[in-house]
Amino acid sequence: MVPVWLLTVTVAATLLLTTPTESQPEANFKCATESATCRSLTDYTSTNTTTLNEIATLFGVKHFLDLLGANNLPTNTTNTYKVIPNQVIKVPFPCKCFNGTGKSNNLPRYKIQPGDTLSHIAAIRFAGLMKYQQIQTANIKKIPDANxxxxxxxxxxxxxxxxDKVGGSSVMHYAHLTENGTNIDIIAQKYGTTSQTLLSINGIEDPNKLEAGQVLxxxxxVCNSNVRNTSVDFPLLVPNGTYFYTANDCLKCKCDSAGSSNNSNSMLQCEESGLKPINHWSVCPSAKCSASVLIGNTTSTDSCSRTFCDYVGYTSRNISVVLVTQNTCAVAPSGSGGSDSGASRSILNGSVWIKLLILIHFLLFFVYHL
Incomplete structure (x- = not known):
């Protein structure tokens, strides 16, 4: 029979190594352009089995296809799709800049359940994406007392x-929950940025202090786009490996930089969706550059360029397209992609290992006195 003290130590070790610490900083992303709006993404994981529908409801995702596109799931995926415990789902939401920081634009809204506390809502319901103090601040008139x-x-x-743009380029900002065993280099390489960029925009001076559960x-x-600033969907930000339905679902636009050295030479690829339009359109407007050239069609190619019918935006009445010539031999900007030569190779915060050593000594002490 396993001694009670050994079970206690094992449980304590598990909790210490898997539970994010309260010392983690609040996630406040810089957003310099006052009142700017855009689409953003956030990580979400649940400790229990859930469904895409439940996640969409929790975060107030009104358009289910947006959730599918953000995770590059087939368009015929149903809302009953099972999400296993700790599976990472990327959730799209609207963002707005205010007073130098960005926050979700009036979404999500959560109905307080019996037994809830602000701490529980922040740490469990929304997976630690914010601190309970931030929820109180956002609802200070309704919640003058956090308790x-x-x-x-x-x-x-x-x-x-x-x-905000980063390095002069449009990007989609993604609130990423760091995992055990990762580091700045690994995250940068996985998501197509640089270690120095991550350190800079997150205000991290010492990469060794990155903690599991910290929001980065x-x-x-994102793929390059010719969408005009007069279009309803401007700025149309579609990250690599994802797709997005726009123009009232009449068009499907995907970003796929496979075969390119980086996204700077990848154009957003839009085509007719074949779906029934939503909102006030009964039928989809024409999306042709000519009688025989549909949106997405290529009309000519050579060794370093191609001309194709590209999407440039939509209004309440029509979809605009134009013939565009793309340089397919563009040279990648200096220093783009990959990891920085001087970046840290350290793993997560050393405090985790300190806790582990303490537990080992604690265990040895009990064994010695048996």
Whole structure:
């Protein structure tokens, strides 16, 4: 029979090594352009089995196809799709800049359940994407006392985000929850940015202090787009390996930089979706550059360029397209992609290892006195 003290030590070790610490900084993403709006992404994981529908409801995702596109799931995926415990789902949401930081734009809104506390809502319901103090600040008129909330009340959940360009390039900012065993280099390589960029935009001076569960602002490269600033969907930000339905679902636009050295030479690829339009359109407007050239069609190619019918935006009445010539031999900007030569190779915060050593000594002490 396993001794009780050994079970106690094992449980304590598990909790210490898997539970994010309260010392982690609040996630406040810089957002310099006042009142700018854009689309952003956030990580979400649940400790229990859930469904895409439940996640969409929790975060107020109104358009289910947006959730599918952000995770590059087949368009015929149903809302009952099972999400296993700790599976990472990327959730799209609207972002707005205010007073130098970005927060989700009036979404999500959460109805307080019996037994909820602000701490539980922040850490469990929304996976630690914000601190309970940030929820209180966002609802200060309704929640003057963080220890006194009312079941049935609906409160605003402030997700961190940004609409800023990075290094002069458009990106989609992604609130990423760091995992055990990762580091700045690994994250940068995985998401197509650089270690120095991650350190800079997150204000991290010492990469050795990165902790599991810390929320990082990760700028995801997006495909180049000719969408005009007069279009309803401007800025149309679609990260590599994802797709997005636009123009009232009449068009499907995907970003795929496979075969390119980086996204700077990848154009957004838009085509007719074949779906029934939503909102006020009964039928989809024409999306042709000519009688025989549909949106997405290529009309000519040579060794370093191609001319194709490209999407440039939509209004309440029409979809605009134009013939565009793309340089397919563009040279990648200096220093783009990959990891920085001087970047840290250290793993997560050393405090985790200190806790482990303490537990080992604690265990040896009990064994010695048996």
């Amino acid at each position: 006194n909330i009312t079941a049935g009340d609906t409160i605003l959940i402030p997700l961190p985000c940004s609409c 602002d990760v700028p995801l490269p």
